[in-house]
Amino acid sequence: IDDPVVNEPTDGVLKLAADQPNGEPVPLTAATLTFEIDASATPGDSATVELVDDQSDFYDPNDHVSHVSDSGTVTVADGPTFALDSISTNAPVVEGKDLVVEAEIENIGTDPGAEWTCLWDHDGDKVDCKLIHLDPGETEKIDLRWETEIGDAGVGDITVETESQGTTETVEVLEAPDISASIETEKGTVGEQVTVPVDLTALASHDAEVGSYDVEITYDSNVLSFDHAHGKDLDAPVVNEIEPGKLALAADQPSGVEVPLTPVTLTFTVDDSAEKGDHGEIKFVPGESEFLDPMDEVSAAFDAGGVVVTLPTKDHKVGDSNGDTEISVRDSAVIQQHLVGMDPGQFDTEAADVNRDGDITVRDSVLIKQYLIGMIDNGTVEVNSLAINSSFNENSVDVVERSEALPDDVNPEDTTAVVVDFENVGGLGAIQTAELRIADTEDGLDDPLSVIALSVVDLAGEESVSVVFVVPDDDVDGDDWIGVYTEDDEATQPVS
Known part of the structure; x- marks a missing residue:
């Protein structure tokens, strides 16, 4: 009904009147009343709002309409604290x-x-x-x-x-020292060799050079075993494995090299007993580690790194039939040799199935030739779309990947679905491992520990696929970031 004329003759009493030529069918809301809670009120206080029946009338639009009334209450709530x-x-x-x-x-x-x-x-x-x-x-x-x-x-x-x-x-x-000495964090699978760089960067406004170092480094021997160290920007170090889990490295050359630089890389093997998610930490022993320029000590801050154990991936360079890391005429030739029964030598059958139809045929050899003369592009897997907590029908998507952290008997209502559409925009096939990552911040998605699920994306040229990653709700907070990564592309967005 039209807005009423309001009069407050005394505190706690309101008079309201409204008049319009046409009536409205009941039920209806004739008016709403807005009150401000007094600053002196405390949680639990309440106030009754009621009609004074003998002073209240309703009409339709001129005839009196009898009524009964009910009171209402405003209660002061405690609210969120x-x-x-x-x-x-x-x-x-x-x-x-x-x-x-x-x-x-x-x-x-x-x-x-x-x-x-x-x-x-x-x-x-x-x-x-x-x-x-x-x-x-x-x-x-x-x-x-x-x-x-x-x-x-x-x-x-x-x-x-x-x-x-x-x-x-x-x-x-x-106060910042002269340099930061950082051991990087890399990913590795069980039984795999992993090379971990040691990087030096300048801090503050210091122009630092380093020519020598004498450091102790510890590593988690339950996850990693040490293989060798290789000098990169400085001479190769003398290495002494003091005990399993502790290394001493020393290098000395007459002239310094300007920072930033990578003085050494360390190669480890991931132990067969390691499991996905294990973190083989590698760190300096600060009191036993120093860098020199080339004789004076260069103050350093030390950052740990290590190797994060991940699931094995299944990446093939489709078209690289002979496994030499390049796509060339030779790859087309070894397919033809295979087809006529000749021994092509090293031969990757997955990579040779260029059109991803499950068979190796002349068509696969032709596609390689078309790629080499520029008629088609290399296989490239792009992330077309990323949707979080989407409802989905398993029959409407191609692949459903369940996080390893997801129990078989989990209630679907306790899970989060991440729906991702991938497309191979090239003419050659592509096989890549897509990673689902979750972290507190967008930068945190760079941490290998943020990977919680994998999916092998196997696509023919210009083919698409929809993948649903299903993860426990406990792994996802409202202010987290989610990212999906392929070898060629990535997409990130906040959960909220």
């Missing part, structure tokens, strides 16, 4: 590195809700925020990051606040 149960940090950190704060947030209120939780640095600048959705009694841990810069060194207070409460903690940011 987000408390900081605990915070912890990775301090001290070297300036230029991320200071990470882990905060545990709990909704101690009576209603579900969402609040921002933010981090302030030493100078009182807001450096990171996350929006958290929690039901009453629910708890969530989040990471907030301060990306420190050169010049941030010192001891000071950081502050973490929800919209309900906050806390401070004193942390130290250390």
Whole structure:
């Protein structure tokens, strides 16, 4: 009905009147009343809103309509209250590195809700925020990051606040040394040899050179066994395996090399007993490790790395029939030799099935020739679309991949589906392993530990396939990032 004329003769009493020429069929909502809760009210307080029957009339549009009335109530709710149960940090950190704060947030209120939780640095600048959705009694841990810069060194207070409460903690940011010595993180499968680089980069405004080093490095001997070390930008080191899991390496040359550089690479074999997800950590022993330029010590910060054990992949360079890593006329020739019964020598039957029809025929040889003269492109697997938590019909997709972390008897309602469409945009076939990754941040998707499921994408030229990755809900948070990676392409997006 039309807006009423409102009069408030005294506090707590309203008079409302509305008049329009045509009536409306009941049921209807004649009017809505909006109140503001007094600042002095406390949770649990309530107020009754009711009609004064002997002062209230309804008409249609002129005849009186009899009525009975019911009162309503406004109750002051406690609302969501987000408390900081605990915070912890990775301090001290070297300036230029991320200071990470882990905060545990709990909704101690009576209603579900969402609040921002933010981090302030030493100078009182807001450096990171996350929006958290929690039901009453629910708890969530989040990471907030301060990306420190050169010049941030010192001891000071950081502050973490929800919209309900906050806390401070004193942390130290250390002055940057001359260089950072980082052992990289690589992926490897059981029984595979993996080469791990050691990289040196300059920090602050230092122009550093390194010509010699004497370091101790430890590694997880339950996951890795050491094979050899190879000098790259500096001379090959003398290596002493002190014991399983500990190496001493020393190299000395008369002139220094400007940083950044890779002085050495370390090659390990992944143990047969290792399992997917195992992390064979490799790290420096700081008190026993030094770098020289070429005689004076160069101060260093040390970062650990290692080898993450992953599922074996199935990547073939389709068209490389003889396995020499190149597609050439020779690959077409060995297919023809195979077809007439001659021994072609080294012959990869998967790679020779160029059109991916399951047979090796003259057509496969012809496709290689067409590629070599530029008529068609090499097989290239692109990610056409990525949809998270999509409902799907298993009959409408080509492949369903279940995460290894997914029990066979899991309730489908406790899973998240990631639907991905892949397309081979080239004319040759392609076989690539697609990786599904989940991490707290988009940058975190670069971590090999973020890989949670794999799918072998095997496509003929210009063919498409839909793949559904099914993972446990426990592996996916609302503020996570999901990424899908092939050898040729990638797609990422936030879960939210």
